Amino acid sequence: MTVSPLVWILTLAGILALLAFDYFFHVRSVHVPTLREAAIWSAAYVGIALLFGLGTFVLGGTAMGSEYFAGYITEKALSVDNLFVFLVIVTSFRVPRENQQKVLLIGIVFALITRTGFIFLGSALVNMFSWVFYLFGLVLLLTAGHMLRPESEESHSPDNLMILISRRLFHTADHFDGDRLVTVEGGRRVLTPMVLVIAAIGGTDLLFAIDSIPAIFGLTQNVYVVFTATAFSLLGLRQLYFLLDGLLDRLIYLSFGLAAILAFIGVKLILHALHENNLPFINNGKHLDVAEIGTGLSLTVIVAILVATIVASLLSVRGRTQNAISRIRRDARRYLDSEYTADPSERERIYLRLVDARDYLTALGPKAKQQVENEPELLELCRQVTESHERSRERGATTWTADPAEL
Template identity: 75%
Template sequence: MGGRVSVSPLIWILTVVAILALLVFDYVFHVRGAHVPTIREAAIWSALYVGIALAFGVGTLVLGGTAMGQEYFAGYITEKALSVDNLFVFLIIMTSFRVPRENQQKVLLVGIAISLLARTGFILLGSALINTFAWVFYLFGLALLITAGNMFRPQTEESHSAQNIMVRLSRKLFRTTERYQGDKLFTVQNGRRVMTPMVLVMVAIGGTDLLFALDSIPAIFGLTQNVFVVFTATAFSLLGLRQLYFLLDGLLDRLIYLSYGLAAVLIFIGAKLILHALHQNNLPFVNGGEPVEVVEIGTGTSLLVILVVLVITIFGSLFSTRGRTQTAMANVRRDAAAYLDAEYTVDPVERERIYLRLIEARDHIIALGPKAKQIVRNEPELLDLCRRASDSHAAAHPAHSSPLDRS
């Protein structure tokens, strides 16, 4: 398992420099000036980063060979899918800390940079362990099977909030000001230099990224042992994640079956790791310390399985009534809270966008049939949020009647 194609130090240096240059470019031209990216902007730059990742994969396929190219694409697709699932938790963190919309880009980029550093460390550690102890594959495989079992539990906004240790821990460890000061990390209050809530958010995002790495790194090592492929597939899956967050805004809750698809993928990779461990076995209490003759799963087969599982679960989610209804409920909660929060954004276009999405979500809930309405929890509370947002919108735009008034 895993190609052993040698990669020259020059290629390593050029690749690392290119990845760092993309992060710097992202900061200088998109994040340094606080603003709310439009859907069009997010779509263009998301497509560009995916295009760069795919072009790199084609280059790997041509220069490194078929096996190395297949490993890269299998690793990239798996890591990208895991990162999309992680975006849901980022959304919960942003909501929990009431991060102003204009400053969310900087938080995400810092989180991506922290994640890239942390995962590089985990990749080097994982490679060293694998090269020294063949039995580590057993541990990686078992870890993925346990993670997959946890992912089969229904994932909701409430469960993610309850499980997010980093949010609670960061609130306890750091004392900050009550209000944000733009995107500043520190400010002066009563003559003393103090931290702003932006520090809490970045700690929570960075800490959560560390937890994510414990799942994603064993997963990609289950597809390849080539450190260059592991690093590049991981790095390119993280690049463009900021843009993807804004592109998928409002649709994350709709991917209700993604966690099940990812769980199936992790079970598959976990089983593959254990089979590989048996094939290289040297544990004295397993088959007398001798390798076990088992079938090993090729990279091409792995790539096909991963693609089929993810396509089925993603499209199943998008066309699911439950998915659309869960999205509507989440949008009402978050959009109404955001609209009623004067500090959420100063951009009138963004406020109108979330208000219009609130209308759409509210109309979806009202139009549901009796059977589908059973999915909706706390409907009176949701509609009350809509009415409060409607009153606020009417007060801000007295010359326009509010669509939410039509109950």
């Protein structure tokens, strides 16, 4: 289906309006989003994306609608995996909780701009050289293999190329100044660490595009569908971050599911490349009569893999234990970090969530308790949180104190 310039203009205007709304009504007013706020707006953005998909079914036909939903679901799943890296970056730079919204929104805008450039570049290459499908397929297969390697928070270092360049070119302050990008230090204007955080997220966005764009081109070559599916998967990512914070570690099999999806799309691309082959060293430059995977089957496989991955992660005792331990460690560090947030209610929320995780871990039984006993750093963090909370109670605070011995 050929999309008219008017439809393109209206679509771009709608996306820019959503970004502007997000900034002026949420991000501009510095605050820590509540779980309810994050859930409502995450659902709202998903609802908008689904309504747009229904519109493509009605106006563009079944094929276009199926391609949109296959692309949207794939890109959304990849974006959830990317949220873990965002979490590591903001934690590593100790970004105050109140200012994380602005960092994420700027990162989303940067991702949208860069991926739009990649989309049009990819479209031009696909139209000019059919062998590009071989390259895209190989990239996805290599990415799938990379995802199967065990990773930790340390493997997602924020010191990427963008950060190294920024640190060399600009002098930055040691501390944040609210959500400002520039502050005054020693009588002169300097950049705040917020610039480095944005540079780190921008650098990772470029890396994410390497697997994201080939993946969606493996499902559709309709540039309009590729762009809208990518854009709507990014919109609402900020709200999803605050909604899933603390739950990301629970999805221990997500990387395996995404690896399977990328490998599946990679095979689909290579089959398509063989069907359109014109490389002289493959079958003498003639097309090969190979079976191709349709959009309907692709959508079914992608949804099935994601459902199986999520269910397996949620039912896994090991996954629940890992999630609880990671959440306790992360929330303990946040609670002890005086610069993490200036909002007393947010610090209280962190503490109560730590207590809930502790109780949940205790309820999992002896195996979980044994795993905690093998984590001396975790016990030491809990001891420090207990002492800090006891001092708060002595100053008149009314909060429950956790006992690390009960872990």
